[in-house]
Amino acid sequence: MDPKRELTSVDLAALVGELDTYEGAKVDKAYLYGDDLVRLKMRDFDRGRVELLLEVGETKRAHTVAPERVPDAPGRPPQFAMMLRNRLSGADFVDVEQYEFDRILEFVFEREDGVTRIIVELFGQGNVAVTNGEYEVIDSLETVRLKSRTVVPGSRYEFPETRTNPLTVSREAFGREMEESDTDVVRTLATQLNFGGLYGEEVCSRAGVEKAMDIADADEAVYDRLYEATERLALDVRNRNFEPRLYLEDDAGDGNDGEAGDGGEGNDDSSSGRVVDVTPFPLEEHAELAADPYDSFLSALDDYFYRLELAEEEEPDPTDQRPDFEEEIAKYERIIEQQEGAIEGFELEAEAMREQAELLYAEYGLVDDILTTVQEARAQDRPWEEIEERFEAGKERGIEAAEAVVDVDGSEGIVTVDLDGDRIDLVAHDGLEQNADRLYTEAKRIAEKKEGALAAIEDTREDLEDAKRRRDQWEADDGDENEEEADAEAEDTDWLSLASVPIRENEPWYDRFRWFHTSDDYLVIGGRNADQNEELVKKYLEPGDKVLHTQAHGGPVTVLKATDPSEASSSDIELPETSIEEAAQFAVSYASVWKDGRYAGDVYAVDSDQVTKTPESGEYLEKGGFAIRGDRTYYDDTPVGVAVGIQCEPYTRVIGGPPSAVEGEAATTIELEPGRYAQADAAKRLYREFRERFADESFVRKIASPDRIQHFMPPGGSRIAEQ
Structure with a gap:
């Protein structure tokens, strides 16, 4: 797993509980390293020197550090550091x-001449804003001008819009948040309840709830278990029941069971391995990793x-050593073996469910007698204990229906029967x-899991x-590649004339959709069919994203992503107009307009928040369709335009999309326009043209087959545009 580089909201909630023990310390000096790391040097009368680091760049953190670990003071302090010293020197x-449950910390310092607040934003691009006691911004590392909020010197600091705090949410509000979701349980906890990915999975594990369970399949009992797990976690934070852990992976990427050793205060050599996470208490999600405990x-x-x-x-430089291909191959073979076992298990489980459903119909009279007996008794307010006693008495008298009953669970309203040796749970009401x-539906759901596993095993076989x-x-x-050639910058390399182009393959998660990266490096994805359109809206649409669609019928759902699905989504990101215009050209080019x-x-x-899968009353949405609430921004007479190119750096692959976005990323491109050649025929023409352009024809053959080129072409006829 990749090492954690940003503190989570749960981390900050725990962190505040320990940082406030330093209240009363006096500030000596402030430093700024680069443009994203602030250091505050303080004196605590009980513990001596205290060093506080606030970093908001690629790594986002806020914590004290051992004095011997602080970086050397930079040279001439920049204006921001001088401003901090002027306001904080001698301050308490x-x-x-923590602001709400957001990744924002507010530090307050007092001096005779006033109050200074340092607000540290540990999300998105990151920021440190310095305000006075009335939240007027004195200065900030980054100037923020978004539709939703502004952070500029002279203005009042604006916090982001308040989000649900899962550590204080009521049971009723928790249930409403879950009910309003249209995805699975873990994604709902991660996004609607703002737990983030890791703690969303942790709550599921602690509650014993399947992470991938569709929210539609979750009932009040599931919600109760999830809420109880959330309350226990919140209680640990409020009561400071911390048992911090530093988690490690060994060099092969696998953890070890159990605790690795004593961490304690400032232990540099507690255990070997690569650090991957640090948490305020042990996590079930990290049970397989080695862990160092800390005080x-x-x-x-x-x-x-x-x-x-x-x-x-x-x-070490990975180019200097041979990768462990054998370990990687063995890993994929183990995964395939596990997946094959899971598929077989799904088949058996689904078949067992179908057989149980058929048994109910085969024993229709018997089962109906049992259910009718229970329902009539409950209608007369008979307690479950009495119902169970009646079945026991019936067994003694040799009544067939009573003999089939093996258990009565009043707490769940379940009656278990034995039919031909199969035990089947019946919902009594x-x-x-x-x-x-219900059994047929469950069999269908399990069969669908099998289909998903089949797709996954194909992916793993491709990886193998x-x-x-x-x-x-x-x-x-x-291992005898020319190092200078391998490390050369793309703009300094004449890829077309190289006798041998090194292959660096990559298959991103979005590769099965239509996609491209805008000139501003934002990802745009579009559906290839109704199923993919449906999937994009349901699974990949996040706050801050833009959705584009043609006025004409028959276009792809086009999503301009503000963030990657692995990142925390944010509605505060202002997408550049150039990216929106390129996404609009993409939407119109891959629609019926081109065809x-x-x-x-x-x-x-x-x-994104204007898009819904809920139709207006009396209306119906087809698969892949969606409804829009509110105003739309129109881009009239958007010209079609598609270029297909071959990228050589950082990956070797075919790319395609609006010419303005593709041309800067590819070693060579061919621009298309609507024409008379069928898609497959046009793809072959492009393939031949690319082979003629590259000295290394085998390279084109390996990564840019006609089928792969066709993957990025619009539907309908095309021709090469005149240059």
Whole structure:
């Protein structure tokens, strides 16, 4: 797993509880390193020197560090550091708070001449804002001008919009947040309840709830278990029941069971391995990782980021050593074996469910007698204990229906029957048909899991073949590639004339959709069919994203992503107009507009929160369709335009999309326009043209087959545009 580089909201909630023990310390000096690391040097009368680091760049953290670990003071202090010294020198540290459940810390300092607040934003681009006691911004590392908020000197600091705090949410509000979701349980906890990915999974594990359970399948009992797990976690934070852990992976990427050793305060050499996470208490999600215990979360954070920096400084150049292909191949073979076992299990489980449903119908009279007996008794307010006693008495008299009953669970309203040696749970208040339908539905759900597993195993087999191919290529080259050529910058390399272009393959998660990166490096993805359109809206649409669609019927759902799905989504990101215009051209080019031979069409754009799968009353949405609430921004007469190119750096692959976005990323491109050649025929023409352009024809053959080129072409006829 990749090492953690940003503190979570749960981390900050725990962190505040330890930082406030330093209240009363006096500030000596402030430093700024680069443009994202602030250091405050303080004196605590009980503990002596205190060093506080606030970093808001690629790494986002806030914690104290051992004095011997602070970086050397930079040269001439910049204006921001001078401003901090002028306002904080001799000031008392009086308070630290987390804003709501957001990744924002507010530090408060007091001096005779006034109050200074340092607000540290540990999300998105990151920021440190310095305000007076009335929240008027004195200065900030980054100027923020978004539709939703502004952070500029002279203005009042504006916090982001308040989000749900899962550590204080009521049971009723928790249930409403879950009910309003249209995805699975873990994604709902991560986004709607703002737990983030890791703690969303942790709550599921602690509650014993399947992470991938669709929210539609979750009932009140599931919600109760999840809420209880959330309350226990919140209680640990409020009562400071911390047992900090620093988690490690060994060099092979696998953890070890159990605790690795004693961490304690400032322990640099507690256990070997690569640090990957640090948490205020042990996590079930990390049960397979080696773990160092610590006395305080602050000391664990200090060690974690110190060791992370050391590991990055000492990390060897991967080009100097042979990758462990054998271990990678063995890993994929193990995964395939597990997946094959899971598929077989799904098949058996689904078949067992179907057989149970058929048994109910085969024993229709018997099962109906049992359910009718229970329902009539409950209608007369008979207690469950009495119902169970009646079945026991019936067994003694040899009544067949009573003999089939093996258990009565009044707490769950379940009656378990034995039919031909199969034990089947019946929901007592439902009829036979409803119980059978429930079993058939469950069998269908399990069969769908099998389909997902089949798709996953194909992906793993492709990964396995890729690892074998890379191993064979390495051995054929004998590791004797020209290092200067491999490390050359793309703009300094004449890829077309190279006799041998090194292959660097990458298959991103979005590769099965239509996609491109805008000139501003934002990802745009579009559906290839109704199923993918449906999937994009349901699974990948996040706050801050833009959705674009043509006015004409038959276009792809086009999503301009503000963040990657692995990142925390934010509605505060202001997407550049150039990116929106390129996304609009993408939407119109891969729609029926191109297929009809037209050269322009109208496109509209809306925010993600305007898109819903719930139709207006009396209306119906087809698969892949969606409804829009609110105003639309129109891009009239948007010209079509598609270029297909071959990228050589950082990856070797075919790319395609609006010419303005593709041309800067590819070694060579071919621009298309609507024309008379069928898609497959046009793709072959492009393939031949690319082979003629590259000296290394085998390179084109390996990464840019006609099928792969066709993957990036619009539907309908095309031709090469005249240059």
